[in-house]
Structures are given as C-alpha cells and as structure tokens.
Amino acid sequence: MLHITDLRVIRGKFKLQIDDLNLSGRSILLIGENGSGKTTLLQSIAGFIQSSGKIYLEDFEINSLPIEKRNVCMLSTTLNIFKDKTVKENLNFPKRKRDGVYDDLINDLCLAEKENVKGAYLSSGEMQRLAIGRCLISESRLMLFDEPFSFQDQINKMLMRDIIEKYSVKFNVPYVITTNIYGEFLYNFHNIVSIWKGMILENVNSLDNISHFRTASLISPLNLLKIKDEYYIVDPNEIVFGDSGYDYEAISNNILRIKIDGNFFYLKTSAPPNGNKLNFGKIRKLQY
Numbered sequence: 001m002l003h004i005t006d007l008r009v010i011r012g013k014f015k016l017q018i019d020d021l022n023l024s025g026r027s028i029l030l031i032g033e034n035g036s037g038k039t040t041l042l043q044s045i046a047g048f049i050q051s052s053g054k055i056y057l058e059d060f061e062i063n064s065l066p067i068e069k070r071n072v073c074m075l076s077t078t079l080n081i082f083k084d085k086t087v088k089e090n091l092n093f094p095k096r097k098r099d100g101v102y103d104d105l106i107n108d109l110c111l112a113e114k115e116n117v118k119g120a121y122l123s124s125g126e127m128q129r130l131a132i133g134r135c136l137i138s139e140s141r142l143m144l145f146d147e148p149f150s151f152q153d154q155i156n157k158m159l160m161r162d163i164i165e166k167y168s169v170k171f172n173v174p175y176v177i178t179t180n181i182y183g184e185f186l187y188n189f190h191n192i193v194s195i196w197k198g199m200i201l202e203n204v205n206s207l208d209n210i211s212h213f214r215t216a217s218l219i220s221p222l223n224l225l226k227i228k229d230e231y232y233i234v235d236p237n238e239i240v241f242g243d244s245g246y247d248y249e250a251i252s253n254n255i256l257r258i259k260i261d262g263n264f265f266y267l268k269t270s271a272p273p274n275g276n277k278l279n280f281g282k283i284r285k286l287q288y
Contacts (some may be wrong), residue, residue: 001025001174002045002142007053009040016040016198018053025190025205026168028176031218032195038178039077041195042144045176046074057142071096073140077147079131083120087111090119090130096139098171108163109133110156124151132160136167143168143175180218194218213286222268225283227260232283236268241275248278 007018016037032038044051047067055063062070073094081090091102106112109129119127128151135143145164149157161177168175177189194201194215201212210216213231216224223234236254248267249257256267258278267278 001058002028002176003054003056004045005054005056007041007044007051007055009044009049009051011040011049014040014198016044016051018200021193021200021203023174023176023191023193023203026172026174027165027189028174028191028193029189030176030178030193030195031180031215032178033180033218036180036195037198038180038195039146040198042074042146042176042178045142046070046072046144048074071139071141072144073135073138073142074144075131075135075146075148077150079127081119081127081130081134084118086116086118087122087130088115091133091137094134094138097137098139101137101167105133105137105167108166110159125153125156128152129156129160132164136164140173143173145175145177147178149179211287213288216286222255222266225260225265226263231286231288233286234267234280234283236270238281238283239267239269240279240281241273241277242279243276245277245279248273 002023004018004021007016009016018041030038030041040049043049045055047065047070051063053063054061057072082093087106091106106115109132111126111129114122114126119130122130128148132145132148135145149160152160164175188207191203191205192207192210193203194212196214202210202215204210207219210219213224216233223236225232225234246258246260250273251257251266253272254269256269256273256278258265258267
C-alpha cells in the first residue's frame with residue numbers, strides 16, 4: 001500500500017531519515033514521543049514539505065507530484081476548517097468527494113444539529129470531528145490523521161476511531177493515525193510503527209510482536225520491567241503467586257505494584273493474587 005525508501009527531511013537541527021518502510025495494512029498506527037518525527041513524516045507523504053527519496057502509494061511514485069495530485073487527505077493538529085462556513089459547507093468543500101455519504105456522515109459525527117452553524121461557533125471537539133469528516137468524505141486514496149482525538153473525551157475518542165474504521169472499510173481506503181499515547185485506543189492495528197528521533201525503531205503487525213522497550217513504554221507502562229539495566233515485558237499469564245519472590249501491593253484485583261532494584265513497577269495480572277509474593281514464569285527481553 002505505502003512504501004517509503006531513502007526519505008530525508010531536514011528541519012533545522014532535526015533530521016527525518018527513513019531508509020525503508022513498507023506498510024501493507026489498511027489501518028496504521030504511528031507512535032512516538034513529541035518531536036520524534038510523526039508529523040514531519042505525514043507532511044512528507046501528503047506533500048506539505050519537500051523531501052528527498054521515494055514515496056510509493058499503490059505502486060505509484062508520488063513524491064514528485066504536487067499536493068493536489070497525490071490524492072492524499074491529511075488532518076493536521078491545527079484542523080484547518082473554515083470558520084466562516086457552516087458545517088454543511090465545510091463537509092461539502094472537497095472538490096472530489098464521495099457521493100451518498102453526507103447524510104450518514106454528519107450523523108455519525110454527531111453534528112447533524114449543527115449543520116447550519118458556522119465553524120467559528122463550534123467547540124474544539126466539534127471542530128475536530130468536522131475536520132475528520134472532511135477527510136472521510138473526500139475521495140482520497142490515503143487518509144492521514146495527526147493526533148485526531150486530542151480534543152475528544154474518552155467516549156468520543158472511541159466513537160471517532162470506530163467511524164474512521166467504518167469508512168475505511170466501506171471505501172477500502174487505508175489510514176494512518178499518529179499519537180504519543182496508545183492507551184487512548186482499545187484496538188489493534190494492521191501495522192504499528194514506532195519512530196524515535198527521526199528514525200523507525202520497528203514496524204510490527206501485532207502488539208505481541210513489539211520488541212523495543214521504547215515502543216512498549218508508549219503502548220503501556222504496565223508489565224514493563226527494568227532489571228539490572230535490561231528491559232523486559234511480562235505476559236499477565238506468566239505471573240505466579242506463592243511464598244517466594246517479590247513483595248507486591250494490590251492496587252486492584254488485577255493491578256499490582258512491585259519494587260525491583262529500588263524502582264516501582266506496575267503489573268496487570270490475568271487473575272487476582274492468591275499468595276504472599278509473586279514471581280515470573282518467564283519474561284521477554286526487549287531491545288534497548
């Protein structure tokens with residue numbers, strides 16, 4: 001679907017360097033700390049900034065094309081809706097938009113009652129949902145969402161992710177979502193890409209295949225351990241209770257706190273604790 005080779009972008013002291021990234025899935029999570037290069041990578045794909053190298057979308061090289069010919073929609077953190085236009089006018093703005101979508105989409109976005117309200121009078125969350133909707137209605141080949149749920153409450157975060165997935169499946173259009181907090185999602189993705197200091201750390205197709213501690217720490221701090229300067233991840237099913245091992249404190253029925261080498265760590269277990277101490281059947285070492 002999306003293949004990037006020898007991509008280079010320099011912005012001041014920051015350098016984005018993607019030697020080879022192949023994304024074959026329909027739903028893609030791009031995760032990394034603030035300043036790691038997530039937005040720069042999306043802007044390069046969309047054509048908002050110049051970059052060297054090759055970007056292939058569906059086997060077509062698009063890096064030499066102007067923005068309007070790439071057929072890529074990007075939602076930026078600034079949203080870029082027209083505040084002097086109504087919700088209806090904003091949704092109908094894309095020159096190439098999908099027919100027969102508007103009525104269902106405006107309802108899915110919970111904006112039907114605001115159809116004739118100008119963008120300037122919407123809340124931040126409503127503006128963000130409107131910006132998401134403009135991507136979904138556009139006849140694009142790829143949708144890029146940069147921190148698309150930052151103004152949504154927890155319920156609307158889940159709702160908007162469901163809506164993006166719904167329209168992606170309906171029109172068979174892949175999408176990329178960026179975040180620095182995976183925990184706000186309760187779903188898996190076809191590709192999970194971790195970026196750090198402008199370079200790709202790993203690209204996996206399942207949470208179970210994560211191998212780098214930086215990726216794991218962004219996904220969740222639970223079950224991530226540091227023992228003698230090495231990082232490990234613990235399967236909840238591999239936590240064993242008994243009379244020997246580490247002392248623990250039960251935070252809830254399945255969340256525990258333990259202390260190793262003077263540091264506290266939190267564990268999620270598959271079953272409530274039933275012993276005085278705990279140990280691990282096995283732990284998986286992560287890259288550092």
